[in-house]
Amino acid sequence: MGLIVQKYGGSSVADADGIKRVAARIAAAKRAGQQVVVVVSAMGDTTDNLIDLANQVTPIPTGRELDMLLTAGERISMALLAMAIGNLGFEARSFTGSQAGIITDSSHGRARVIDVTPGRITEALNDGAIAIVAGFQGISQDTKDVTTLGRGGSDTTAVALAAALEADVCEIYTDVDGVFSADPRVVPTARKLKSVTYEEMLELAASGAKVLHLRCVEYARRFDLPIHVRSSFSNLEGTWVVKDRPEGADMEQAIISGIAHDKSEAKITIVGVPDRTGVAARIFQSIADADINIDMIVQNVSAADTGLTDISFTLPKTEGSNATTILKKIQGEIGYLSIQYDDQIGKLSLVGAGMRSHPGVTATFFAAMADAGVNIEMISTSEIRISIVCRQADLDSAVRAAHSAFDLDSDQIEAVVYGGTGR
Amino acid sequence: MGLIVQKYGGSSVADADGIKRVAARIAAAKRAGQQVVVVVSAMGDTTDNLIDLANQVTPIPTGRELDMLLTAGERISMALLAMAIGNLGFEARSFTGSQAGIITDSSHGRARVIDVTPGRITEALNDGAIAIVAGFQGISQDTKDVTTLGRGGSDTTAVALAAALEADVCEIYTDVDGVFSADPRVVPTARKLKSVTYEEMLELAASGAKVLHLRCVEYARRFDLPIHVRSSFSNLEGTWVVKDRPEGADMEQAIISGIAHDKSEAKITIVGVPDRTGVAARIFQSIADADINIDMIVQNVSAADTGLTDISFTLPKTEGSNATTILKKIQGEIGYLSIQYDDQIGKLSLVGAGMRSHPGVTATFFAAMADAGVNIEMISTSEIRISIVCRQADLDSAVRAAHSAFDLDSDQIEAVVYGGTGR
Numbered sequence: 132m133g134l135i136v137q138k139y140g141g142s143s144v145a146d147a148d149g150i151k152r153v154a155a156r157i158a159a160a161k162r163a164g165q166q167v168v169v170v171v172s173a174m175g176d177t178t179d180n181l182i183d184l185a186n187q188v189t190p191i192p193t194g195r196e197l198d199m200l201l202t203a204g205e206r207i208s209m210a211l212l213a214m215a216i217g218n219l220g221f222e223a224r225s226f227t228g229s230q231a232g233i234i235t236d237s238s239h240g241r242a243r244v245i246d247v248t249p250g251r252i253t254e255a256l257n258d259g260a261i262a263i264v265a266g267f268q269g270i271s272q273d274t275k276d277v278t279t280l281g282r283g284g285s286d287t288t289a290v291a292l293a294a295a296l297e298a299d300v301c302e303i304y305t306d307v308d309g310v311f312s313a314d315p316r317v318v319p320t321a322r323k324l325k326s327v328t329y330e331e332m333l334e335l336a337a338s339g340a341k342v343l344h345l346r347c348v349e350y351a352r353r354f355d356l357p358i359h360v361r362s363s364f365s366n367l368e369g370t371w372v373v374k375d376r377p378e379g380a381d382m383e384q385a386i387i388s389g390i391a392h393d394k395s396e397a398k399i400t401i402v403g404v405p406d407r408t409g410v411a412a413r414i415f416q417s418i419a420d421a422d423i424n425i426d427m428i429v430q431n432v433s434a435a436d437t438g439l440t441d442i443s444f445t446l447p448k449t450e451g452s453n454a455t456t457i458l459k460k461i462q463g464e465i466g467y468l469s470i471q472y473d474d475q476i477g478k479l480s481l482v483g484a485g486m487r488s489h490p491g492v493t494a495t496f497f498a499a500m501a502d503a504g505v506n507i508e509m510i511s512t513s514e515i516r517i518s519i520v521c522r523q524a525d526l527d528s529a530v531r532a533a534h535s536a537f538d539l540d541s542d543q544i545e546a547v548v549y550g551g552t553g554r
Numbered sequence: 555m556g557l558i559v560q561k562y563g564g565s566s567v568a569d570a571d572g573i574k575r576v577a578a579r580i581a582a583a584k585r586a587g588q589q590v591v592v593v594v595s596a597m598g599d600t601t602d603n604l605i606d607l608a609n610q611v612t613p614i615p616t617g618r619e620l621d622m623l624l625t626a627g628e629r630i631s632m633a634l635l636a637m638a639i640g641n642l643g644f645e646a647r648s649f650t651g652s653q654a655g656i657i658t659d660s661s662h663g664r665a666r667v668i669d670v671t672p673g674r675i676t677e678a679l680n681d682g683a684i685a686i687v688a689g690f691q692g693i694s695q696d697t698k699d700v701t702t703l704g705r706g707g708s709d710t711t712a713v714a715l716a717a718a719l720e721a722d723v724c725e726i727y728t729d730v731d732g733v734f735s736a737d738p739r740v741v742p743t744a745r746k747l748k749s750v751t752y753e754e755m756l757e758l759a760a761s762g763a764k765v766l767h768l769r770c771v772e773y774a775r776r777f778d779l780p781i782h783v784r785s786s787f788s789n790l791e792g793t794w795v796v797k798d799r800p801e802g803a804d805m806e807q808a809i810i811s812g813i814a815h816d817k818s819e820a821k822i823t824i825v826g827v828p829d830r831t832g833v834a835a836r837i838f839q840s841i842a843d844a845d846i847n848i849d850m851i852v853q854n855v856s857a858a859d860t861g862l863t864d865i866s867f868t869l870p871k872t873e874g875s876n877a878t879t880i881l882k883k884i885q886g887e888i889g890y891l892s893i894q895y896d897d898q899i900g901k902l903s904l905v906g907a908g909m910r911s912h913p914g915v916t917a918t919f920f921a922a923m924a925d926a927g928v929n930i931e932m933i934s935t936s937e938i939r940i941s942i943v944c945r946q947a948d949l950d951s952a953v954r955a956a957h958s959a960f961d962l963d964s965d966q967i968e969a970v971v972y973g974g975t976g977r
Contacts, residue, residue: 184630188570188634190641192640193637196646199632200637203626205606213616214612217615217616223619454555
């Protein structure tokens, strides 16, 4: 008898009908002879509504109390789901993150899982019951306070539980059919991928693909746990995220697995930075101290006559004004000339393990960009990824051009919308 | 430094403004040098909305899952209240029933408190923080599952915590100014009582007064814990529920403390019951086996010529059809003639410890009823209570007549509405 962990996002359990639909799917898995553990997010807009309420009573809720508040969301969805399954004749027991043994550190709002002790889940399974577990939440090891895991939290709960229970697979149910070769809203001929490797999925997630969160993929890679990303609205096979593609699959696999794009970043250019040792370190340390994640960094060769150089980097638009303020504070100390802030950029990333053995990828890619009239402003690469920054207005046509250049287009248009999984 | 436990019902925290108002009141108590523990119910309609959701997914939710669902309500209100207090510059920590050490049996939906281990509350108080505790909920001793305490649950949480923490007083905040000599909606001249004894309050609660639940008064009496019932919408002194009235207070105190009335009961009369030993026992055992609470019982003297008697009893209207069905099942066995069901009755109860030393109360009361043209259909008495059943249409004028007959009318009309405390 196999053991599967299924995770359903907020859009799959947005209302009573959604909950009943999901319950029927879970019952089917149980009927097929599986042991089933289900991780569920809060219903639809519940989390946003709770945050609204918090903002009505205080501008700055404390982390501990905000976590206490938000975890009410999964408590509601999981109890309702357990009831709906009970109504189909199967026993289901719901468990909070704490009851399921999701032990975290004490960083409220973005706690990290440090241990999983799923004794009560195992007990429920041994009793023949289906276990329903609240996603996104845990309990802190030292203070025994309720914590939340932050973005991608429910996916992380599912993968962490699946690893601890040594499940055969972790199924992540979402509102799209799987991982696509590009966002189908931009590229109507995008193909659903049968499989991607952990490495590729990490690069795609880091580059703007929203279907799976970076963190849960990292967790799955560490435990070599297969993830199956699929739609809760159909019975189609989705995308498998695995260590290596199945034997033989490589033959048909394109060099490039997928193309991610991202419009959420901005670019800051610091003009006229003195080209001295330690200056760049000083700049990026100030940014890091403010907990701002930066992405690509480019430094031009300094002009020989002035000894000055320009440094550009990208960062989330939401951190733009924060970073600008910090940089202005150290202008006197560093002695740069000016700052330019540009929030009209777009980022495109080609990802594919096949890139390692195919040196011509960059040339093909850049030629496609040139043909499409897209000007490349920044470049960054990893072993299996090439990212460029261009004008945001050019981004969609850049994605389509790259998709065609690497023969990723499918024969038929996929009638799905590519979206996020919520939390 | 004193320690007080305050309990706020759902109507006091119905929205963000209500929560902020309650937070200000709690902060004032803290500022005055008190250690403060607050028990809070779910916001306004939250519980009803959650029950609606449950009914949308299944007609018969299991007790365990319904409790898991409903306890989300207090989780939301307590976290918001803690945040609102934090916004006023005081530290507040919220605790679930489980975290607060409210240990119960496993009867989901109507669990009984069997132990209180408030270690985390004491710790929070010692740290100088205000502790906010979810009302209405606990954790079962044997299965470690979340439970709810049923009707009057939040009041019971407050009194149980106050007893365990040896608080000076348990303040029950509600939407009325205290306990009144009668329902002001029926008797506009009803007076707010300065104090009532546990005994009197128990009789009033059992007779239909909704301001405090029987169960929490029983708990307070067992631990001799003073309860102060007062309004969260004013700063007026409310009603103290205590073991004995303060010295001297008896002098001004009327013989009768208060008059309760109840329109929620029905009367069943079993006509022509054979007057044999064991017949009444058989009848009431069948009713008790179905978990139906009956209230007053009257049996007439049997007619000498037939050896048949009539038995009447009152019970909640909601149990009427259930009880009738049970009685019809045993008609053959018992051999009674017929059943009459009457849901047009009203019950009026006079309550007062002074009754013990004033034998004329019954005469005065019955004379007042006769003058008001009220026909008395059933009578039952305790040491400090006289209850009658009359036509429901006559009940309001009966209450007013009794109120005047015992000089309970105040000089001025109280401008409040007498209502329930929610759960």
